[in-house]
C-alpha cells in the first residue's frame with residue numbers, strides 16, 4: 001500500500017511514521033519547506049517520546065519519505081490521508097476548515113486511478129461530504145472515495161496509542177473503500193484491535209463525542225473535588241470508589257487545574273457550535289466548557305489563599321507549564337490562565353518546564369524563567385506544581401525550604417501526600433483532599 005499523508009504536524013507525522021512502521025510505503029507532505037528539510041535530516045519538530053527513533057528507522061528502511069510536492073505524492077499513492085490543522089475559527093469557535101478544503105482541491109487534480117481520500121483531521125459532521133463535493137467539482141473524472149478515520153492519539157503517548165488502539169473508527173459507504181482501509185490497518189486487525197465500520201457522518205461525530213465525554217468526565221471530578229473540600233471528603237477516594245464500577249471506569253478521573261491542550265478545549269467548543277447550528281443543543285458540553293474556563297483562572301485563588309490571601313509583590317514559582325507532561329505543547333494550558341490571573345493580582349512569576357519553555361516564552365510576558373525547580377524556588381513565597389512531570393515527583397524538600405522565603409507547596413496535580421511534604425516544614429495545599437484526612 002502506498003500512503004500519502006498531507007500535513008506533517010503532530011497527527012500527520014505520528015500517523016505516517018506508524019503506517020510506515022507497519023510496512024506501508026509512506027510519503028509525508030507539508031508546505032513548510034524548513035520543516036520538511038529538517039525532517040529529511042532526521043530532525044523532529046515536536047517533542048514526542050520515541051518518535052525520533054521511529055522516523056529514523058523507517059527512513060533508513062526506505063519506507064518513509066518527506067516532500068513539499070503534494071502532486072507527486074498523491075499521484076503515487078493508493079490512499080491519501082488529510083491530516084492538516086483545524087484550529088478554532090477566530091470569533092465563533094467553529095472549526096476552521098480552510099486547510100482541509102484547500103488540501104482537497106489540491107489533491108483532486110493529481111488523483112490517479114482508484115484512490116481513497118481519508119480525513120484524519122478532526123472535522124465537524126458533514127465535512128467529508130464537502131471534501132467529496134470539492135474533489136468531484138475540481139476533477140469530475142476522478143475515481144475516488146472519501147472516508148472518515150478520526151485519530152485518538154494522546155500527546156506524549158501517541159505511538160503506543162497508534163499501535164495499540166482501543167479501537168479504530170472508519171466511516172464510509174462503499175465496499176471498495178472498505179477493503180482498502182482494511183488493508184491499511186491489517187497489522188492492527190491481526191492484533192485484534194476492534195475496527196468499527198460505520199457511516200462517514202457517524203464517524204465524524206464519534207471523534208467529537210469521545211473528546212467531549214472525556215472533557216466532561218474530568219470536569220465532573222473537578223467539581224467533585226471542590227465539593228470534597230467543602231464537605232471534608234477525599235476526591236481521590238471518590239474517584240477510586242466510583243471508578244471501580246466498570247460502567248464508569250477509573251481513567252480520566254484525576255482532579256486538577258482544568259483540562260487544556262490542542263484538542264479538548266477546541267473540540268468541545270466546535271461540538272457546541274455544530275449542535276447550536278442544528279438546533280439540537282448539547283447543554284452538558286456547554287456547561288463543561290464554561291466550568292473548565294473558570295476553573296483554570298480560579299486556581300490563582302487557591303495559590304493566594306495558601307500564602308495568606310494576598311499575592312501582590314510576592315514571588316510565586318511555577319513548576320510545569322505545558323498542558324500535561326511529556327509534551328512541549330502549551331496550547332490552552334491551565335498554566336497560562338493561572339499565571340495571567342496571578343499577575344493581575346500583582347504576583348511576580350518565576351517558572352520552569354522541562355520541555356515547554358521555548359513556546360512558553362512566546363506566550364507569556366513578564367515571567368522570569370529558570371533552569372530547574374531549585375533555581376526558581378530561590379526567594380519564593382510559594383511553589384506551585386501545575387504540570388505533573390515525573391521530575392517533580394521527587395523534589396528535595398529540605399533543599400527547597402532553604403531557598404524559599406516561606407515554605408509553601410501548592411500541588412495542583414495531587415502528586416504528593418500531605419505527610420511527606422509537611423514533615424519537611426512545608427505547608428501543603430492540594431486539590432479536593434481535606435487536611436484532617438491526609
Ligand code: UGA
Pocket residue numbers: 122151152153154155156211214218251252253254255256257258259260261262263264267323324
Ligand atoms: C486528547 C484525547 O485523550 C485523545 O484521545 C485524542 O485523540 C486527542 O485529545 C485529540 O483529539 O487529538 P490530549 O489532548 O493529547 O488527547 O491529552 P489528554 O491526555 O487527553 O489530556 C487532556 C487534558 O486533560 C490535559 O490538560 C490533562 O492534564 C487533563 N486531564 C486528563 C485531567 O485533568 N485529568 C485526567 O484525569 C486526565
